[in-house]
Amino acid sequence: MGQNNAEGGCLCGAIRYKINGKILGAAVCHCRDCQYVCGGAPSYVFLVTAQSLEITKGETASFRSTADSGAIRIRHFCKACGTPLFAENSFYPDVLSIKAGSLDDPSIYKPAAHFWTKSAPNWHCIDPDLPSLPEGESRDPK
Numbered sequence: 001m002g003q004n005n006a007e008g009g010c011l012c013g014a015i016r017y018k019i020n021g022k023i024l025g026a027a028v029c030h031c032r033d034c035q036y037v038c039g040g041a042p043s044y045v046f047l048v049t050a051q052s053l054e055i056t057k058g059e060t061a062s063f064r065s066t067a068d069s070g071a072i073r074i075r076h077f078c079k080a081c082g083t084p085l086f087a088e089n090s091f092y093p094d095v096l097s098i099k100a101g102s103l104d105d106p107s108i109y110k111p112a113a114h115f116w117t118k119s120a121p122n123w124h125c126i127d128p129d130l131p132s133l134p135e136g137e138s139r140d141p142k
């Protein structure tokens with residue numbers, strides 16, 4: 001990916017955002033929580049620094065939960081149409097994961113790894129050419 005200044009938003013248009021910085025990475029998360037949030041599918045996300053996400057329109061609603069990793073996740077979504085948009089992770093407070101489906105042009109998205117494959121149902125597609133982990137990334141020791 002690496003594309004700067006990508007823009008996106010939710011299905012109804014109430015929320016709009018802009019990325020003012022580098023995309024740090026991209027991954028597919030198969031954890032059970034993501035299956036709920038994505039309607040069964042894994043979560044296709046890319047990572048940016050928290051300060052590079054600029055909400056240019058509207059205000060998100062959020063839901064807080066404890067992930068299988070033990071991290072507190074705060075998931076932000078549109079309260080009008082329910083589109084999942086981005087999430088905070090207490091293990092990586094400077095990083096946000098943004099749902100690829102919310103990009104204006106989702107074709108710029110390119111996943112680089114699969115996480116939590118042990119939670120994937122057998123009908124999830126897992127690219128055999130990408131690194132995959134049965135669980136998440138281990139907690140950053142920094």
Ligand SMILES: [Zn+2]
Pocket residue numbers: 010011012013014015078079080081082083
């Ligand atoms: Zn919306």
Ligand SMILES: [Zn+2]
Pocket residue numbers: 029030031032033034035043116
């Ligand atoms: Zn997940």
